[in-house]
Amino acid sequence: MLSHAAEVSLSKYMTLLLRHQPERQGLVLDPEDGSCTLEELLNVITAASKWSKVTEADLRQVTANSDKQRFEIEGGRIKARYGHSHTKVAYTPGTPPPVLMHGTHQGVLPVIMDEGLRPMGRRYVHLSEGVHFAGLAGSRRGKLVLLSVDTVEAARLGVSFYYAGNEVWLADTVPPGCLAVYEPQAREHIK
Structure with a gap:
C-alpha cells in the first residue's frame, strides 16, 4: 500500500500521462474515450526508475482515493474522466x-x-x-x-x-x- 505522499505523487504522474502528455512517454490512448489498459499504463509507469515497484493494486488505490475522482477503471481499462489537454475525448x-x-x-x-x-x-x-x-x-x-x-x-x-x-x-x-x-x-x- 502506498503512503499518502506517494499516492499523491503517483496521482500527479498518472494525470500527466492520462490527461496531458501520454505520447511523451509512449502511451497510446484510445482516441474515442482516452483510455488504455491497466497493463499499458503500468508498463509506462514502471519504466521510470522512481516507479519501478508500482503495482496494479497501487493504480487501483490511487483511482479509488483521488479527491476529485479523476480516474476511472472499467473492464481492465483506465482513463482520466476529465481535464484533458492533449486531445478532445468524446462524451455523450x-x-x-x-x-x-x-x-x-x-x-x-x-x-x-x-x-x-x-x-x-x-x-x-x-x-x-x-x-x-x-x-x-x-x-x-x-x-x-x-x-x-x-x-x-x-x-x-x-x-x-x-x-x-x-x-x-x-x-x-x-x-x-x-x-x-x-x-x-x-x-x-x-x-
Whole structure:
C-alpha cells in the first residue's frame, strides 16, 4: 500500500500521462474515450526508475482515493474522466441539473463575466453538481470565487453538456448571461 505522499505523487504522474502528455512517454490512448489498459499504463509507469515497484493494486488505490475522482477503471481499462489537454475525448451529451457550479479565482472574474467560460488550456469547461469539487478546482490560483451556471438557459442558447462522472459535467463554452456569482443563501438548490 502506498503512503499518502506517494499516492499523491503517483496521482500527479498518472494525470500527466492520462490527461496531458501520454505520447511523451509512449502511451497510446484510445482516441474515442482516452483510455488504455491497466497493463499499458503500468508498463509506462514502471519504466521510470522512481516507479519501478508500482503495482496494479497501487493504480487501483490511487483511482479509488483521488479527491476529485479523476480516474476511472472499467473492464481492465483506465482513463482520466476529465481535464484533458492533449486531445478532445468524446462524451455523450446529457441533461445536467438546472444549476451547476464552476470554481475560479477573483483575478479572472471580470473577464469571465464579460466573455463567459472557455476551456482555456483544456478541451472543455469543467462544471460540478456541488460546491465541493468546484471549490477544489477554483482555489488553486487565488481567492476562490464560485459561479453558478444556469444550465437551462445555457441549453436554450445551444450549449451541450456532457457527464464525465462523479458529479462532473463538461461544456465547450458557457455564455456570460448564464453565469452568476454564487450566493450561499441559494444553497438549497445545490448539493
